[in-house]
Amino acid sequence: MSDTLPDNTLPRKTQQPPKRSLLGPATLVTAAFIGPGTVITASLAGANYGYALVWALLFSVFATMVLQEMAARLGIVTGRGLGENLRELVRQPLLRWPLLLLVVAAIVIGNSAYQGGNISGAALGADALFGHLPLIQRWHSSTGINLWALLLGTLAAVVLWFGQYKLIERCLIALVLLMSLAFIGTMLLTKPDLAALFKGAFIPVIPPGAILTVVALIGTTVVPYSLFLHAAGAAQKWPKQQIDTDTALKASRQDIAVAIPLGGLISIAIVSTAAAAFFGREQQLENVAQLAQSLTPLFGNAATWCLALGLMAAGLSSAITAPLAAAYALSGILGKPLNLKLPLFRLTWLFIIVCGVLLASLGIRPVSVIWFAQVANGILLPLICLCLLLAMNHALLGPYKNNHWQNALGVLVLLVSLLLSGRSLALAFALL
Structure with missing residues (x-):
């Protein structure tokens, strides 16, 4: 364990009043977990089990809020991302380097494989909206390459290339709001059974054969790379040199209380x-x-267009957040500043976007890499949860370390992460 933190970890008084906003870094987390994987999982849950598993989504929102609050608090109090804090927390070389290599394998390599799915999902939605255009049809017939994958991958790269956290945050807020309007609009057009919806939300049941779907619904929401994303985002949103720690923590918790439940509402809308x-x-x-x-x-063209628009926004938001999280994680682990314009940072996210565009535009599914990523993520999630709990109980956090209730909730989420880990590893090895 490290016994030192940089001098700038002490709370400072506000030099400039922070701008009030209901949405901030937590929106990055929502943009990250509402991707094509969540859309597919929630759709299958609704198609196969109706509203019976909505309670699992509510629990996943609760678990995500617990972990993300800790990650954001760690970023605000220390002024550093989760990767940097892991370097300080784990000093024993026999433990430190295997953990850091696992983070690189699961998040950097894993996101490179999953990025193809993010861009493919966004391209699927775009094609449903605009695929009838003559230019698009001629391109597909003459080249066989997915034009939407190229365009959407380029758009994600442009957003990240400017290297301004505020710009990235605003783009993702816009995409999350677009997803909200699209998916919730689709739900309203399909006229859900409200009695069944509320029953599924507040009376937990597991229909026969639904246990893996329950775990999958939680697993698509509680993901390790969101912790790196949120800690770094909070540290940059509320810099220690400019904003008092208590003020920043209050704003962060308000942000989490709005953005994460909004993501849960989107998932519920898809199930419905x-x-x-x-x-x-x-x-x-x-x-x-x-x-x-x-x-x-069944419900008219408007419902189809809303769903397609939501899918495009979901894929594009994840196509931005996955490379960003990988760049934050790798830079932090290597002890580099979380500067979005540094060469290492840009090369990391650019590599992941290029991999995703190639996989999506050529229709390649890297089975072996995805298998590897499933194994790495299955091992990483409980380890990161455990490390986060240890970090949040470090004496150097002073009055900002976890209280008893926060630790109890953290341990509960840790136990759930072990269940998710077992499911991920079981599915991965079942493919052998």
């Missing part, structure tokens, strides 16, 4: 839409494209 379109019907849902196509005869 799929339940209205498929649950209790003979037709089985196999993919999100099928869900979008099925909405037109």
Whole structure:
């Protein structure tokens, strides 16, 4: 364990009053976990089990808020990201380097593989909206390359290239609001069964065969790279040199209380839409494209367009946050400043975006890399939860370390992370 923190970790008085905003770094977390994977998982949950598993989404929102509050508090109090704090927390070389290498493997390499899915999901939504245009049809027929993957990957790179945290945050806030309008609008158009929805939210049941879906719903929300993203984002949003720590923590908690539940509401809207379109019907849902196509005869074109727009926003938001989180994690682990314009930072996120664009535009699915990423993430999640709990109980955090209730909630989430880890590893090794 480290016994020293930089001098600038002491609380400072506000030099300039922080701008009030309901949405901030927690929006990056929402943008990260509402991606194509969540859309697919929530759609299948609604199609197969109706509203019965909505309670699992509520629990996942609760667990995410517990972990993200700790990560944001750590970033604000120390002025550093989670990667930098891990370097300070774990000083024993036999433990330190395996942990840091695992973070690189799970987040940098893993996100390179998953980025293809993020961009493919965004491209699927864009194609549903604009694929009928003659220029797009001619491009696809003549080249066989997914034009939307190239355009959306380029857009993600442009947002990150400017290297301004405020710009990135504003873009992601816009995408989260767009997702909210699209998916919640789709849910309203499909006229959900409100009685069944509230019953599924507050009366936990696990229908036969639904246990893996429950774990998957939680696992698509509670993800390790969001902790790196949030800690670094909070440290940059509320710099210690400018904003009093107590003021920053209050703003951060308000941010979390709005942004994370908003993400949960989006997931519930997706479950509700799929339940209205498929649950209790003979037709089985196999993919999100099928869900979008099925909405037109049932609920009209508006529902299909809203779902496609939401899917495009979900894929694009994750296509921005996944490379950003990887760059934060790698820079922090290597002890480099979290400067978005430094060469290492830019090379990290650029590598991940290029990998995602190539995989999505050429239709390649890197099975072996995804398998490796599943194993690495399955091991990493409980380890990061444990390290975060240890960090939040360090004496050097002073009055900002965890209290008994925060530790109790943290241990509960740690136990859940062990369940998610077991599920991820079981699925990965089942592919062998």
